[in-house]
Amino acid sequence: MRSALDIARDVRSGATTAESEMATSLAAIRAKNDELNVFLFIDEEGAIDAARRVDERVTRGEDVGALAGVPIALKDNLCQTGVPTTAGSKILNGWRPPYSATVVERVLGAGAVPMGKTNMDEFAMGSSTETSAFGPTRNPLNVERVPGGSSGGSASAVAADMTPISLGSDTGGSIRQPAALCGLVGVKPTYGLVSRYGLIAFASSLDQIGPFAKNVADAAALLEVIAGHDPMDSTSLPEPSPSLLAHVNDGIAGARVGLVRELFDGADDEVVAEVERAASALRDAGATIVELSVPELHLGLSAYYLIAPAEASSNLARYDGVRYGLRVDAEDVAAMNEATRTAGFGAEVKRRIMLGTYALSAGYYDAYYGQALKVRTQLIDAFRRAYRVADVLLGATAPSVAFALGEKTADPMAMYLSDVFTIPTNLAGDAAISVPFGTGHDGLPIGVQLLGPGRSEAGLFAAARVLELADGRS
Amino acid sequence: MASPLRREDVAKVAKLARLSLSEAELDEFTAQLGQVLEHANDIAALDLDGVVATAHPFGLINVVRADVLRPSLSRDDVLAMAPDAQDGRFAVPRILGEAP
Numbered sequence: 001m002r003s004a005l006d007i008a009r010d011v012r013s014g015a016t017t018a019e020s021e022m023a024t025s026l027a028a029i030r031a032k033n034d035e036l037n038v039f040l041f042i043d044e045e046g047a048i049d050a051a052r053r054v055d056e057r058v059t060r061g062e063d064v065g066a067l068a069g070v071p072i073a074l075k076d077n078l079c080q081t082g083v084p085t086t087a088g089s090k091i092l093n094g095w096r097p098p099y100s101a102t103v104v105e106r107v108l109g110a111g112a113v114p115m116g117k118t119n120m121d122e123f124a125m126g127s128s129t130e131t132s133a134f135g136p137t138r139n140p141l142n143v144e145r146v147p148g149g150s151s152g153g154s155a156s157a158v159a160a161d162m163t164p165i166s167l168g169s170d171t172g173g174s175i176r177q178p179a180a181l182c183g184l185v186g187v188k189p190t191y192g193l194v195s196r197y198g199l200i201a202f203a204s205s206l207d208q209i210g211p212f213a214k215n216v217a218d219a220a221a222l223l224e225v226i227a228g229h230d231p232m233d234s235t236s237l238p239e240p241s242p243s244l245l246a247h248v249n250d251g252i253a254g255a256r257v258g259l260v261r262e263l264f265d266g267a268d269d270e271v272v273a274e275v276e277r278a279a280s281a282l283r284d285a286g287a288t289i290v291e292l293s294v295p296e297l298h299l300g301l302s303a304y305y306l307i308a309p310a311e312a313s314s315n316l317a318r319y320d321g322v323r324y325g326l327r328v329d330a331e332d333v334a335a336m337n338e339a340t341r342t343a344g345f346g347a348e349v350k351r352r353i354m355l356g357t358y359a360l361s362a363g364y365y366d367a368y369y370g371q372a373l374k375v376r377t378q379l380i381d382a383f384r385r386a387y388r389v390a391d392v393l394l395g396a397t398a399p400s401v402a403f404a405l406g407e408k409t410a411d412p413m414a415m416y417l418s419d420v421f422t423i424p425t426n427l428a429g430d431a432a433i434s435v436p437f438g439t440g441h442d443g444l445p446i447g448v449q450l451l452g453p454g455r456s457e458a459g460l461f462a463a464a465r466v467l468e469l470a471d472g473r474s
Numbered sequence: 475m476a477s478p479l480r481r482e483d484v485a486k487v488a489k490l491a492r493l494s495l496s497e498a499e500l501d502e503f504t505a506q507l508g509q510v511l512e513h514a515n516d517i518a519a520l521d522l523d524g525v526v527a528t529a530h531p532f533g534l535i536n537v538v539r540a541d542v543l544r545p546s547l548s549r550d551d552v553l554a555m556a557p558d559a560q561d562g563r564f565a566v567p568r569i570l571g572e573a574p
Binding site for chain 1 (some may be wrong): 557558
């Protein structure tokens with residue numbers, strides 16, 4: 001499939017039409033969706049309408065936008081008016097949101113054509129897309145493997161050439177890890193850079209929406225469209241969207257890159273080898289490599305698995321069978337709440353709700369949740385110290401290439417460990433990007449991770465572009 | 475450091491979270507949640523006296539808007555999504571028990 005930027009250029013010039021690009025995308029979705037289970041809902045009618053509107057505007061000579069006629073896939077925790085939205089859960093099966101997320105409005109405003117809603121771990125809780133109530137998504141590069149998660153559907157949509165770009169959400173690695181496992185560029189933006197209005201909440205102090213793409217420039221273009229202040233999100237940063245695409249080819253000459261031991265320790269040898277090769281490539285492009293140890297990063301996983309479930313237990317209290325979604329009737333309201341939640345939530349969601357409820361309960365609050373919030377402070381301070389000696393940090397995205405379906409479903413702790421390198425960035429509220437770099441066994445892709453302080457996205461895209469070129473992709 | 479998680483703790487937490495668990499689920503969740511909490515003991519055991527807690531990466535400050543009327547979702551649209559509605563309100567099963 002052609003890049004998003006090529007499609008948008010040709011739609012604007014009249015060399016192609018949004019409707020024909022939409023038809024190409026729809027045909028690819030129809031051909032592969034039964035096998036891969038990527039889309040939970042294919043919005044054929046909406047896509048045709050959106051594409052025709054773009055083509056009419058082109059005909060009238062209007063400026064259609066940066067994503068003119070580009071098919072896009074949306075993770076199913078992003079609300080779109082009238083389009084079924086489940087967050088991968090039975091408890092929201094059949095629900096149609098009465099409003100659209102800000103990011104959905106912005107991609108539509110830039111001329112993109114939403115093709116439908118993609119599968120995900122239930123309420124974004126998982127690292128393989130296997131906790132979805134609607135069955136797992138398969139990795140298009142090897143259908144016996146997981147695509148990663150929780151945004152596995154949005155990653156697979158791009159990897160399977162169904163759409164050139166997609167949106168996911170990243171609470172502890174849910175964009176970067178599937179990007180790595182599917183051979184894509186995936187970005188966790190700075191907390192507050194992208195509005196969360198209309199994103200079904202998991203852990204509100206960690207969640208961010210971000211792009212998937214096959215190349216760095218497309219990811220930068222999509223992030224530029226969705227970023228920028230939104231009065232509907234009280235945590236939205238005050239400034240307008242930064243200039244990102246214009247900096248993609250800035251290079252990395254003169255920058256200091258911190259190679260952080262804790263961000264690849266424990267990864268498979270083939271992953272460590274690619275991280276080291278990435279360091280060499282950045283050095284060849286004029287960066288200075290600084291070897292760093294940031295021991296506090298080891299505490300990230302524990303802090304995350306207290307903070308995120310604690311926030312989730314509160315956010316998911318709203319699913320009580322009263323205002324929307326599933327209701328299982330019972331004799332009184334408390335029994336109805338309990339019957340509804342018991343039938344509507346899957347095992348992983350129940351685990352996290354209980355973990356969070358426990359961490360917040362009297363007698364355990366100080367030992368668990370309170371300690372985790374203090375560790376979060378220590379992590380932020382540790383990153384701050386690292387960014388005094390390095391402009392960008394380098395590590396692995398995931399400890400291994402894509403693992404087999406079913407391999408980790410019986411062992412939650414093993415599943416949680418697949419996010420060990422991505423979690424610290426969410427706790428710090430910083431930015432990070434996963435970029436494909438080399439392959440491991442069975443030809444499966446490996447992703448390396450570039451991390452920067454808040455609002456450093458332009459520099460991260462430039463560094464990622466250096467790696468993209470060094471890995472032989474133009 | 476907190477004591478190991480017991481089966482009755484999990485049962486109590488499930489009740490608080492409005493979830494009912496089967497006997498088999500109770501056993502499974504006790505083991506699995508215990509494993510996660512055991513991992514979390516690395517931070518439960520740290521001496522962090524004097525460290526300030528961070529609840530939000532950049533310090534959440536309340537944001538307010540001017541108190542002026544503006545369009546919002548219509549009541550009919552919102553009630554149409556509800557499992558049950560009556561007289562312009564959400565309807566639920568009875569809340570109070572029979573009078574003694």
